[in-house]
Amino acid sequence: MLIRLPTGAVELTIPRAVHTPPPSSIVLARLIDVRPGDTVLDLGCGSGLLAIAAAKLGARRVVAADVDSEALAATRENARRQGVADRVVTREGSWLEAATGEAPFAVIMATPPQTPGPRPFGPRYGGWDGADHLVHIAGAARDHLERRRGRLWMLAISLANPERLRRALAGNYREVQIVHKTDREFSAAEYDSRLPGLMDHLLALREDGKAVFSPTAGGGWVFQNLFFRAARPRAATLPAGAEPDPAGPAATANLAGANARKVGEEYS
Ligand SMILES: C[S@@+](CC[C@H](N)C(=O)[O-])C[C@H]1O[C@@H](n2cnc3c(N)ncnc32)[C@H](O)[C@@H]1O
Numbered sequence: 001m002l003i004r005l006p007t008g009a010v011e012l013t014i015p016r017a018v019h020t021p022p023p024s025s026i027v028l029a030r031l032i033d034v035r036p037g038d039t040v041l042d043l044g045c046g047s048g049l050l051a052i053a054a055a056k057l058g059a060r061r062v063v064a065a066d067v068d069s070e071a072l073a074a075t076r077e078n079a080r081r082q083g084v085a086d087r088v089v090t091r092e093g094s095w096l097e098a099a100t101g102e103a104p105f106a107v108i109m110a111t112p113p114q115t116p117g118p119r120p121f122g123p124r125y126g127g128w129d130g131a132d133h134l135v136h137i138a139g140a141a142r143d144h145l146e147r148r149r150g151r152l153w154m155l156a157i158s159l160a161n162p163e164r165l166r167r168a169l170a171g172n173y174r175e176v177q178i179v180h181k182t183d184r185e186f187s188a189a190e191y192d193s194r195l196p197g198l199m200d201h202l203l204a205l206r207e208d209g210k211a212v213f214s215p216t217a218g219g220g221w222v223f224q225n226l227f228f229r230a231a232r233p234r235a236a237t238l239p240a241g242a243e244p245d246p247a248g249p250a251a252t253a254n255l256a257g258a259n260a261r262k263v264g265e266e267y268s
Helices: 023-031 049-056 069-081 095-099 132-142 162-172 188-194 198-207 258-267
Strands: 002-005 008-011 039-043 061-066 088-092 107-110 151-157 173-186 213-215 221-233
Touching (some): 023 173, 039 095, 049 061, 049 069, 049 088, 049 107, 061 069, 088 095, 107 132, 132 151, 188 198
Parallel strands (some): 039 061, 061 088
Antiparallel strands (some): 002 008, 213 221
16 A cells, blocks of 8 residues: 655555555544654554654654554564664554553554444444543543643544543643544445444434534535644643543633634534
């Protein structure tokens, strides 16, 4: 798979059992604000796209973590072929467990599984509303970021209770932005093929305000990929992962930028 990044083209080899980077991951790889000398953590690295993109931007050390040993092997091989193996190390473990003993990072990136579902159905499952991994990482990453300049980048789909994620981020970081959005069309058949009845579950979440998607003129549906950047981690006053009262001051965190305001309004 050939991927064009601002730093040049990257060729990735992706074994059958390893997640193939979707267009949204490629967009995230182009957005991340990794600076020369940064230390970076790629949570759920898959084939290593984001880790390699960070190294190409000049990161001095990238920890690429996953629970899947095949993903870690693919990341090592892709990093070697891209000439960045000296700066990309792999760690096996669940989310922030993989960062145990590491110094705080300048940048943490994650695109975790986040498809909602009434019950577990496979590797894409993210809990009842899809946001369980996202919200866990939002809280747990805070204490692994450099206090002054650390930033967390996450891709979140608007099917996965984006308002719950926004609240979790606002409780843990002083700056929260949706810096970019892209549309993703889908059909009921696509989701029902993952689990029979899944589209009905999505429609029920939408009715409840926990999933955001719209019908298209062609009879299908469209959701949004939301590219979140959270910076300036708060002091640990809330337990990591805690979700603050949405009416509290944390909910007024800086959702700066036209995209962010637009998306925020759509959720309200
Ligand atoms: C949607 S894929 C994203 C892969 C890669 N970041 C990309 O954008 O192409 C999610 C990745 O998270 C990994 N993963 C799932 N659960 C995990 C966990 N508890 N801890 C760490 N990684 C996990 C999966 O093995 C998979 O590689």
